[in-house]
Amino acid sequence: MNVEVRDPLVLFMPSGKRGRFPIGTPILDAARQLGVYVESVCGGRATCGRCQIEVQEGNFAKHKIVSSLDHISPKGPKEERYERVRGLADGRRLSCSATVQGDLVVDVPQDTVINAQTIRKAATDRVIERNPAIQMCYVEVDEPDMHKPLGDLDRLKAVLAKDWGWKDLRVAQHIIPEVQKILRKENWAVTAAIHKDMEFSRPTVVALYPGLKNEAYGVACDIGSTTIAMHLVSLLSGRIVASAGAPNPQIRFGEDVMSRVSYVMMNPDGQGAMTAAVHQAVNDLIGKVCAEGGVDRKDIFDSVFVCNPIMHHLFLGIDPTELGQAPFALAVSGAVQGWAHDIGIDINRGARFYLLPCIAGHVGADAAGATLSEGPYRQDKMMLLVDVGTNAEIVLGNKSHVVAASSPTGPAFEGAEISSGQRAAPGAIERVRIDPLTYEPKYRVIGVDKWSDEEGFEEAAKATGVTGICGSAIIEVVAEMYLSGLISEDGVIDGALSASTPRIFQNGRTFSYLLRDGQPRITVTQNDIRAIQLAKAALYAGTKLLMEKQGVETVDTIRFAGAFGSFIDPKYAMVLGLIPDCELTEVKAVGNAAGTGALMALLNRDHRREIEREVSRIEKVETALEPDFQQLFINAMALPNKVDAFPKLAEQVKLPPRKADSEEAGASEATPRRRSREERAARRGRS
Secondary structure (H helix, E strand, C coil): CCCCCCCCEEEEECCCCEEECCCCCEHHHHHHHHCCCCCCCCCCCCCCCCCEEEEECEEEHHHCEEECHHHECCCCHHHHHHHHHCCCCCCEEECCCCEECCCEEEECCCCCCCCCCCCCCCCCCCCCCCECCEEEEEEECCCCECCECCCHHHHHHHHHHHHHCCCCCEECCCCHHHHHHHHHHCCCEEEEEEECCCCCCCCEEEEEEECCCCCCEEEEEEECCCEEEEEEEECCCCCEEEEEEEECHHHHHCCCHHHHHHHHHHCCCHHHHHHHHHHHHHHHHHHHHHHHHCCCHHHEEEEEEEECHHHHHHHCCCCCHHHHCCCCCCCCCCCEEEEHHHHCCCCCCCCEEEECCCCECCECHHHHHHHHHHCHHHCCCCEEEEECCCCEEEEEECCCCEEEEEECCCCHHHCCCCCCECCCCCCEEEEEEECCCCCCEEEEECCCCCECCCCCHHHHCCCCCCCEECHHHHHHHHHHHHHCCCECCCCCECHHHHHCCCCEEEECCEEEEEEECCCCCEEEEHHHHHHHHHHHHHHHHHHHHHHHHHCCCCCCEEEEEHHHHCCCCHHHHHHHCCCCCCCHHHEEECCCHHHHHHHHHHHEHHHHHHHHHHHHHCEECCHHHCCCHHHHHHHHCCCCCCCCCCHHHHHHCCCCCCHHHHHHHHHHCCCHHHHHHHHHHHHHHHC
C-alpha cells in the first residue's frame, strides 16, 4: 500500500499564513513565497541579522501541527559566526540559514527592532504588515576581468539579478559617476537601496553604499493648514524612531485655506512664497526628528505625505486658484510620486516621495489617509468619519458604498471668530461645566490639573495664566449653557436671567455670559454662539446629505479624526448637534488618522494600491450643489436640531424640551370643537 509522503507544513505567526515546503527549504525562502515580510539586507549571508525568527514547540491542534525544535536544521557555521560576533537571543534563529526539516510553527518576533513591524492603535489594536517600497540589498560583485569586458555597473546589475531577482534595473543618474569608486572601497561588496512601488514599475537603484548598509529610514508627514506633524520610521524594522510637529508657517499668509488662495490671487509671488515656506518647515522638521532619533537625514530613502487639497497644491508648487472657485478643479487628483529632491525635500539625493490621492476638490489626501486608517469600506456597520477643522471633511459608508463631502465650518472651532477664543495652548480653558441651579461655571485649563473650583487652582494657574477658551471648551460651554437653560434651542441667551445671576449681562443689544472675571475677562457673547451654530450647522447638514445619499436615518459608529477631534467630548458634540444621534460608546476619537494613513502607506506599498482603488470608488458629494443643503443647514442651527430627534443621547443626558414638542403639546390641549375641525381638514386632505 502506497502512503503519500507530504512536504512539511510551515505556519507563520502572527500573520497566520501557511504552506508546504520540501525538506531543506530555507525558512526565509518559505516566508517570501507566502508573502510573509521577513527583512533581509545581506541576501542570506547571515551578516545583517534582520531575519530573526523563533520556532514554537508543541501540539497546535487548531492548526493540526506538531512543531518542534527538531524540525529545524541545527546552526551552521554562518549562524554560529553571527551569534559569536553579534549575539543571538535565546530561541532566536536566522531564517536565511535555518532550513525546514519538519512541520513548524514559526513566529516572526514583534518585540525588537530586528523584526517585522507592529504599530498598534488603542482603538483597533491593529497590526500593520510591512512591505515598503525600499529594499536594502547587499551583494558581492565580481571583480573586473580582461576576458569578460563587462562594465562595473553591468556586473552590479547582474549580481543583483542573480542574488535578489531584480530584473530590468534602472540606476539613478546621480549614482552612475560614483559606481566605480563605491565598488572598490570595500573590496567589491556593496549595499544597494532599491525602490519599487507598483508591480509594473521598473525597480530603481536610488542609493549605493560600500559594504553592508544596515539602515534605511522614511518619513510620514501630515501637512495640515494649522500644523505639520511628522514621524521618522525605520523601514527595516518599522520602529517609529522619532515624532515631531510644528506650526504651518503659511498661517502668516492667511488663517484658513481660502484666505491663502485669496493671497495667491492678489499677490503675484504668493504661491511661490507659500510653497517655499512649507518646504522649509518640512525640512526643519526632518532635521528635528533626525536629531532626536540620532539619524543622518541622508539615510532617509522614502517619504509619504498627506494634506488637504490646497496644501497639496502649494506643497507641489501648483497654483491653487482654481480650488477657490466653482467647480473647484484639482490640477491632479490621483496619487503623485517622484524624486523628493525635485520638490525641495532635503533627504537622500535618490529618495522618493509619495502623495496620497485626493478624493475631491475640497476632500483631500488627508481625508484619504484617514479613510485608509479607519477603513469605513472595510466595515459592516455604517461608519461616519469626521475630521473637524476649518473645512470639515466627512466620509460615510460601509463595505457596500462610501460617500464623502466637505463642509465649510470656518475657524470657529479653532478659536477664531470667538471673542475670547484661542488655539489650544497652556492657559486656554479646555473643559467647562455650569451648575444648572446657580449658573456658576467651573473649568479646567491646559497645563493645570485642578478644576477652577478646587483649592489651589489660582496658585497653580499663575504659571500659565487663564488666557482664553479653546475649541473643545467652546463646544462644551455652549452645550452646557443649553443644558442649564441659559440659552434656548435657537441659541438665544435668555436676558431675563440677568435678574437671577450676574453671569448674564447686557452687552449692547444682546446678552453675554461671564465665564471668568479676571485679566483677561473671558465671556461668551451672542455672536460667539452664532458662530458656533453656523459652524456646527454646516457640518451636520453635510453629514445629513451623506446620510440621505446612503438612504439611512442613523449611523452605527462615529470616528473623530484630527488633533482637535481627540479633545472633543462626544456627549457635548452630540448635545450641540455637531454629529447625529448615536450610541455614545460608539463615538471615538482616533487622533491623527491622516498621519496613521501616511504611516501605513510608507510601511506597506500595498496600502497605496488599496487607497488608490478605494478613492476611485468613493462617491463625491458637492454640498454647494445639493438643493436640500440649505434646509438641512437651517434645521441644524437649532440645538441639537430643529427636526431630528436624539433618542440615544436622551437616554444619557436630560435634554431641555424642544419648542416643537411644546407646540405639539399645546396643540393637544385645543378645544374639542377645534380639534374636530382640524381632524376634518386632515381627512379632506387625505381623501
